[in-house]
Amino acid sequence: MAKAASDKPKPLSKSEIVTSLAESTSLVKKDVVAVLDGIEALIASSLGKKGPGVFALPGLLKIQVQVKKATPAKEGINPRTGEKITIKAKPARKVVKVRALKKLKEFI
Numbered sequence: 001m002a003k004a005a006s007d008k009p010k011p012l013s014k015s016e017i018v019t020s021l022a023e024s025t026s027l028v029k030k031d032v033v034a035v036l037d038g039i040e041a042l043i044a045s046s047l048g049k050k051g052p053g054v055f056a057l058p059g060l061l062k063i064q065v066q067v068k069k070a071t072p073a074k075e076g077i078n079p080r081t082g083e084k085i086t087i088k089a090k091p092a093r094k095v096v097k098v099r100a101l102k103k104l105k106e107f108i
Contacts, residue, residue, distance in 0.1 A: 014036075017036075018032045018033055018036070021035075042055065043055045043063065046063075047063065047065050047096070053065040056101075058101075059101055059102060059103035059104070060100075060101055060103055060104045061098055061099065061100055061101055061104055062098070062099045062101060063096060063097070063098050063099075064096070064097045064098075064099070065094050065095070065096060065097075066094070066095055066096075066097050067092060067093070067094055067095075068090075068092065068093050068094070068095055069092055070089065070090060070091050070092040071089060071090045072089050073086060073087065073088055073089040074086075074087050075087070
């Protein structure tokens with residue numbers, strides 16, 4: 001019989017991450033929380049308006065802000081009913097892209 005979807009391991013919560021890092025690095029949980037908050041602040045400042053728009057954790061991942069162009073309104077066809085529909089225009093916007101780097105890809 002196939003395994004149920006609930007048998008899949010759940011992702012770690014923030015408190016579980018803090019506890020695990022504190023045990024493996026022999027740091028106090030308070031210090032680990034401070035480091036995680038520091039990383040969060042670095043990412044925010046790097047991706048913010050005054051930052052370079054790129055943040056990299058060497059070997060693991062690269063986070064970038066990309067600008068998507070505006071798209072005009074256009075006619076389309078509903079594939080289910082075949083009727084013509086108008087697809088609304090979308091304004092230009094910024095999106096976050098996260099790219100896995102070599103070491104992270106090797107974990108899989």
